Amino acid sequence: MPTKTTIKCPNCNTDIDVNDILYHQLEDELKQKNISEQKKLRDEVEAKRKEYKQAFDTLKVQEEAIKEQQEKFDEELKKATQIQLKIEKQKLQESIKKELEEEQSESIALLKKELDEKSNQVKELNKSKAEIEKLKREKEEITSKVQAEAEIALTQRLQVEKQAIQKASDEQNELKLKQKEEQLKQLQEQLQIAQRKAEQGSMQLQGEVQELAIEEYLADKYPFDVIEEIKKGARGADCIQIVHTREVQNCGKIYYESKRTKDFQKTWIEKFKADMREKSVDVGVLVTEVLPSALERMGLVDGVWVCTFEEFKGLSSVLRDGVIKINHAKKSEENKTDKMSLLYGYLTSTEFSMQIEAIVEGFTTMKTDLETEKRSMARIWKQRDKQIEKVLDNTIGMYGSIKGIAGNAIGNVKALELPYSDEEDV
Template sequence: MSTEIKCPSCGHSFAPNDAIREEVEKELRNKAAEWQKKKSEEFQFKLEEEKKRLQESMEETTRKSIAAEFENKLIILEQTNRTNEEKLKEARQQQLDFLRKEQELKLKEEELELSLQKKLQEEREKLSGDLRKLEEQRIAAKETEFQLRIKEMEEKLEAQRKLAEEMKRKAEQGSMQSQGEAQELLLEDLLKSAFPFDTIEEVGKGVKGADCIQTVRNKLAQECGKIIFESKRTKDFSPEWIEKLKSDMRSQGADVAVLVTQAFPKDMDRFGEKEGVWICSFAEVKAIVHLLRDALIRISFASRNQENKG
């Protein structure tokens, strides 16, 4: 192997000796060390630069990432806030609508209640007015009916009075027996004429005291009771007549007894009931029989209703 060294300036080649060799090697080592140091420094610089660049890049990337994330979060937060605000606004509006509707409903209920109370008051007043009118009409009708019945009673009593006077005039022309028989016949004719739907029958000759029996019938021709009559035409009243007529009433199955007489007991001056027997004059007999007959019909009607219920 050649150990010659070529001069870079003149191009002359020569063999190096030990001193030169050492100097050259030393120089080469120094240059190599310097180059290595330089390269190392350059590498270190580049490495630092690269590290710095990477650091800056990472920081920039991190910053951008953080900024982007923060911006995204901020956007999301703003969107959430807007959504919440809209929901809150909508909820408030719904609450306002609900309160308004509730208030409107309450006002309508109050108006309806007021209208209902007003109508009820009007109906009460109308009903009260109608009841007053009906009561006035009923009272007027009763008053009219009462006056008519009084007038009818007066007319009947007047007719009976005239009839009694006529009978008295005719009776005075005959004997006392004839007068009594005439009054009995006149009483039967009066009852038959006044009550054509009833049955008027003469009591048999074997029965002392009683003259005739009236069988009362209603509008359906149903028997409702019996009235037994005894006619007396004397100047003085005898208490024995009452007991005799009551005995006849029981034996004949009659419900009411009527004694028609010219003379009244000392404690009576007009028609009335005494010891279970009705006492009246001939002029009063028709009106008295009307009342007694109506009473028997009502009692019979009530008795039939009770039997039907039983």
Template sequence: MINTIKCPYCQKEIELSEALTDQIREEQKQEIEKNFEQKLREKILAEQELKIKDKENEAEELKKRNRELGNQLLELNKSLRLLREKDEERELKSQKQIFDEIEKAKENLAQKINEENRLKNLEKDKQIADLKKVAEELKRKAEQGSEQAQGEILELDLENSLRNVFPQDEILEVKKGVRGADLVQLVKTPMGNIAGKIIWENKRTKNWENKWIDKLRSDQRVEKARFAGLVSMVLPKDAPKEIIPINKVWVTTPKYFIALATFLRNILLEGAKQKAISAQSASTAEELYEYLNSHEFTQQMEAIAESYFGMQEQIIKEKVAFETQWKRREVQLNKMFKSLFNIYGGITGIAGPNFPQIKGLEMLEESKNDKDKLI
């Protein structure tokens, strides 16, 4: 078999020998193989490149998708952040609102508490003020009640003292609420006849009041009493001693009450005796009446009373510390007391033999007994 090949340039067919053909064939085979390998390589490379390209495209696509996903994630994160911010803002607003409401509630509660405390303080202050007023009123009433009770006790003491010392006299108590003095003493003679009337008023207060004198003078006129006596725990500041006459009212303290009562009572008894004498002799009675109402008689009686009460006061003050002097002055007091009856002797001298004879020591002894009871 003759193999021919066509020249690629002249297009003439050229006969080839077997060896050459084999060689050519081998070369063609090698060429073909080479081309095949080349093509295969190229194909593989192309496929690899394609795969790489695909991978690259895929990677790019992934990158793109990743970028998109990243962007979406960013947007999502942004949205989430915005949502969180909004939530936080709402939460903050809510918390702020709650806080504001709590603060407002606290403020309202504080105002309410302050107002309640203010009202309570006002109420407490009012209660304290009311209690102070009540306490002051109770204190005032208690003091008034105490003064009234003490006055009643003093009055009862005066009444009992008069009844004990002068059992023959009639002691009348003026009822509470009735205008007048506290006590009325009807002085009676040994025969039981009324010699005269003495009214007594007691005062147990802290301060002296001059209006007591005017009131007692008015009571004296109403009772038609010969004497009016005021027994007070306090005397006027300018009082020289504890028994003083003020506007024809005899004023003393409870300590000298019986002494003053004895003195005034003896005057009434003397007057009653002189009145009995006057019944026997009109002229003598007139002379005696003039003497009893004379300035001289009044001065003598006041002088004796002043000396008597002054000495008695001194004796009472010095009795404990100066027993010896007390005894000596008591003798002087007795002598002075007897001088009261010397006046009676003078009256008897004026009256003459018709004057009723009185046992000399009888009246003195009676007066002495009264004085002993006082001491």
């Protein structure tokens, strides 16, 4: 791991990273060097351009001068013989052409040489830029690595400190914990004594509390029903629930009795059944704190439902629903003949046939819309598939171009590489 060298400022005592300063200095020097080289290169190109322009102008002047000379020669040669004129003219043209070709070939060779030199300088400049970017990436990687290692070391140090603090705290609080445990033990003993005294209190008061809780729950849960309380001293259980619905009155009766004793007595069942016959109720529920030994949870004992107060809430809903359904079944049997005739008349009526026709039309319209949506979605899916394929092709082309330029400096994308490419790289 690279070490981080720092020095302190003698004026402000601030830590100064020497590597960071050297990196910035090197970066500034490279930038200044690149700027100066670019400026020098531009100046040289501008100077050469001016030289080429001057040479071109000179060539143009020479051509005009040659043209003038050629016209003079033509005038003089006219006085001579035709053969001598042609020979002299050809010689003069060949010599002028040769001179021009030599001068142009030298100029072109010189320009090509200078262009190659400038191209090499541009390549060197781009290489320097690439080196600067590489240094920046290496600095960022080193910085992130140092931060990660520092976070890991800090976490480990915090864990060690936490364990040391916890150990010291445990040692200091050991005596306090033992003292608290002893006090808690004494409080538990006192609480058990108080509970035994409370259990020895008035059983009648406990029973009345449960009776009131049953009546209040039934009244709140089923506002349409009538909850009749059996007065104290009168023969019978505690209350009767007369079941009503929005449509039907007096669907049935549910009889409730509350017991809160330590032992369950079988004589309660016989007495409760006698009271049910006397009151002409449909269902009887005995809510007790202690279930019979034969039951682990609520159940039916000789035609009477026996449950705890916690089970009573769910059982009351089930029994009430059963009473309503039984009453509905009885009513259906009473009017069975009338209902059959009404049903037959309805099935053979125009209203029924029109309703069936409307239903079929609705399903036909839904099927037509569904087929239309299927065709539209198929077109949209095909269009999206082509778009995705186009994006993938362009992405693959861009990745291949970048990979061809940068080589291994670009990380491999597994989805765009052959399965054996990773092994070859290793």
